[in-house]
Amino acid sequence: MKICYYPGCTLKTKAKELDRYARLSAEALGVTMEEIENWQCCGAVYPTARDEIATKLSAVRALDYAKHNGGKLLTLCSACHNVIKRVNDDMTNDENIRTKANNYLALDEAYAGETQVIHYLEMLRDIVGFDAIKEKVVNPIGKKIGAYYGCLLLRPGKVMAFDNPENPTIIEDFLQAIGATPVKYPMRNECCGAYVALKNENLPKERSKAIVKNAESHGAEMLVTACPLCLYNIQKNGGMPVVYFTELLAEALGVK
Amino acid sequence: MTRQDTLENIVRISGTDAKKCMKCGKCDGRCPAYNDMDVKPHQFVNYVAEGKLEKLLASHAIWNCLSCMACVERCPRGVAPQGVIEAVRDTVIRMQGNNGIKAEEIPPIVDEMIPQQLLVSAYRKYNK
Ligand code: SF4
């Protein structure tokens, strides 16, 4: 099957591996990711002020494109997923934002949240199926790995509807499917320190260290993430190997 | 804008009802930036409800909130402390000359590995 794909700015630059291994693995699993035309940066953070409109338009453009090209939009970067999914929720449920965004964009047909936003992990779970992945594994990973969820995939739980925000299992289930041993640790859904790195370096330093220490004490040898900013903060401050989940998937499927 | 207009605008763009807060402190309890906050998450909510505009606008905590949404997720009353903090920060940075980061501060911080996502996020959160 083919599915519209939104890569985002970082997957074209510092996080090329996240993108490349995702495409290779998807092909091996029978899914072709079709990059949407003329996508623009999503802005990386969802603006929560209720009067923000212009900062949401790039997400609406991508969503509208997908609406006319299969009705689904695949995301991979946690930040893009968070922004696009939440903007889609606004376009569905917030009349003020929907009206103003549509007035500005003047599309042939108003956009009202019709597109289904799917993160790559959800695609693996709900479209391909973890059992089907298991059957295609040629190099079981065989390591003790901690899933690092961070914030963006999970919260706010009501809108993201990704997994249980306080006790997620999707990445652990994924790790199991590729032959790794998932290690659960309490801080797996805590924040790495995010963009505050630019304002107060110390905060991400402390947060990332605490997360790695916590994962280590539960027996993890390495961490996986879907977020380039989490990877950066943890790699810089944590002292534990951290890789993109797609790299492990490609390795397990023998397409790396 | 008058003082009252500014307060009302913060309430409006925060998208949350500060009066529903029961001061349980759950938001503070799991806030990963707690130690770096002069005004704590529950205080943002209460200051809005009590109309303490000056305390809100003078807070340093607006620069340390990670928008991690832990407080929003865990509030038993459906209040969004992060929504209030962002509303206050936006109110500050929408005024001329109040941006949180200056372009000349960036190059010394940037290293080889820094992802675009970090720069874009920070600019969106701190500057207008
Ligand atoms: S968790 Fe909610 S109810 Fe409790 S203090 Fe924080 S905002 Fe108030």
Ligand code: SF4
């Ligand atoms: S969103 Fe901000 S205030 Fe709320 S828990 Fe996270 S860092 Fe603390």
